[in-house]
Amino acid sequence: MLWGGRFKSSINELAMKFSSSLDVDIRLIEEDIQGSVAHVTMLAAVGILTESESKTIRDGLSSVLAEYQSGSWKPTAELYEDVHSAVESRLTELIGSVAGKLHTGRSRNDQVATDVRLWMRKVAGEIIRLNENWQKVLVAKAETHQNTMMPGYTHLQRGQPVTLAYHLLVYTEMAERDKVRWKAVLDAVSLSPLGSGALAGSTLPLDRDLTARLMGFSGPTLHALDTVADRDFMLDALQAASTGMIHLSRLAEELILWSTKEWDFVRLADEVTTGSSLMPQKKNPDMAELIRAKTGRTTGNLMSFLTVMKALPLSYNRDFQEDKRLLFDSVDTYSDSLQLMTLMIDGMEVKTDRFIEDLKHDFSLATDLADWLVVQGMPFRDAHHLVGKVVRWCEDNGKFLPELTDTDLKTVSDVFTPDALRVLSPATCLENKKTTGSPNPALISRQITTWKQHLKM
Numbered sequence: 001m002l003w004g005g006r007f008k009s010s011i012n013e014l015a016m017k018f019s020s021s022l023d024v025d026i027r028l029i030e031e032d033i034q035g036s037v038a039h040v041t042m043l044a045a046v047g048i049l050t051e052s053e054s055k056t057i058r059d060g061l062s063s064v065l066a067e068y069q070s071g072s073w074k075p076t077a078e079l080y081e082d083v084h085s086a087v088e089s090r091l092t093e094l095i096g097s098v099a100g101k102l103h104t105g106r107s108r109n110d111q112v113a114t115d116v117r118l119w120m121r122k123v124a125g126e127i128i129r130l131n132e133n134w135q136k137v138l139v140a141k142a143e144t145h146q147n148t149m150m151p152g153y154t155h156l157q158r159g160q161p162v163t164l165a166y167h168l169l170v171y172t173e174m175a176e177r178d179k180v181r182w183k184a185v186l187d188a189v190s191l192s193p194l195g196s197g198a199l200a201g202s203t204l205p206l207d208r209d210l211t212a213r214l215m216g217f218s219g220p221t222l223h224a225l226d227t228v229a230d231r232d233f234m235l236d237a238l239q240a241a242s243t244g245m246i247h248l249s250r251l252a253e254e255l256i257l258w259s260t261k262e263w264d265f266v267r268l269a270d271e272v273t274t275g276s277s278l279m280p281q282k283k284n285p286d287m288a289e290l291i292r293a294k295t296g297r298t299t300g301n302l303m304s305f306l307t308v309m310k311a312l313p314l315s316y317n318r319d320f321q322e323d324k325r326l327l328f329d330s331v332d333t334y335s336d337s338l339q340l341m342t343l344m345i346d347g348m349e350v351k352t353d354r355f356i357e358d359l360k361h362d363f364s365l366a367t368d369l370a371d372w373l374v375v376q377g378m379p380f381r382d383a384h385h386l387v388g389k390v391v392r393w394c395e396d397n398g399k400f401l402p403e404l405t406d407t408d409l410k411t412v413s414d415v416f417t418p419d420a421l422r423v424l425s426p427a428t429c430l431e432n433k434k435t436t437g438s439p440n441p442a443l444i445s446r447q448i449t450t451w452k453q454h455l456k457m
Ligand code: ARG
Pocket: 021, 025, 081, 082, 108, 109, 112, 318, 320, 321, 322
């Protein structure tokens, strides 16, 4: 027990259970010990502890960690309020009263702020690496499918033809923006909270630069009250995880559609699909569905923590303890989803011919025909109207744009010449695209090269 002195009786059983965060924050045990080791090293350096006391405590902390990792010491929520009290109690059992010097000049408020920042630093780095791996798989798939034509959609209605490469590279762009968000999270945890105390620093000559350096932070935070009250980096991480999940959910939904009999565009690998307990023929895209659903959780976690933070007076409040459950859940959900989506795209088989014939039987080159008229000098509004008439003529006569003959076009308007037919071929329509960022195959090939250089593939 860390704080018994002023209490006459011990805590109610339900209150203990209700308030213990051990089950969640035991995950921070390595960071907690890393922080404590830095703290006692510094306490010796400034002469508050003797070198031998400091060493006894450090060795004791290593034993606590080893015991926990080997399973010989199993801290439980009935006994301990949180990871910090569990470690200190076990340390006391192992090394005796000198353990009481560990917490000199420290509060659990700056301790927990330190632990979770250390953890965040490690995890944000991992997520950036997972995103890089995700991007590599996307770029490799895009490279294979530079000529795989497919309809591009708006409103889930066919808009204009594109390639699968063009479509997949959208997710590479999203991942690049996600990486920027996680780098911002890394920046937000670059300073050390340790030495901020409960809220107002310490009267002891703690060397905050030294502890910051020992833990690999670039320096100490500048304002103790702000430090113990700050959870902005968690909001940033919850936001980054939500946005990342939103991105994955969009592709998940597309994969679900693409793998239907109706779309019949892709086949997902056995290792990321499941069967039905009743219908023997079924192959279900469960991972994609779960990613879609779990996006609700990461969005919810962000909303939860925004609600926890709202109107909280300075500085530390026990409300903060709810932060880690949300943060860990969002990070785990996002990192698992990212890895599964990477597997899904990597192993996805594509029916490359699926839309070749299909695109000859739709109106997705209507804009190209309007552009042809514009080049002939017609105002775009008139061109739009005239192509609308061509589409109606096709509908009335049971034809599609790529099937039109010169005579058909002439029937609608004599402004059309045989040259107009040139823009009505799905096979060559992409080569006519001129703008930066368009699906022109030459541009996409250049984009792939640039991504490969950027990602060191
Ligand atoms: N378990 C607490 C948390 O996660 C640690 C800090 C407790 N501080 C306190 N003064 N009760 O926020």
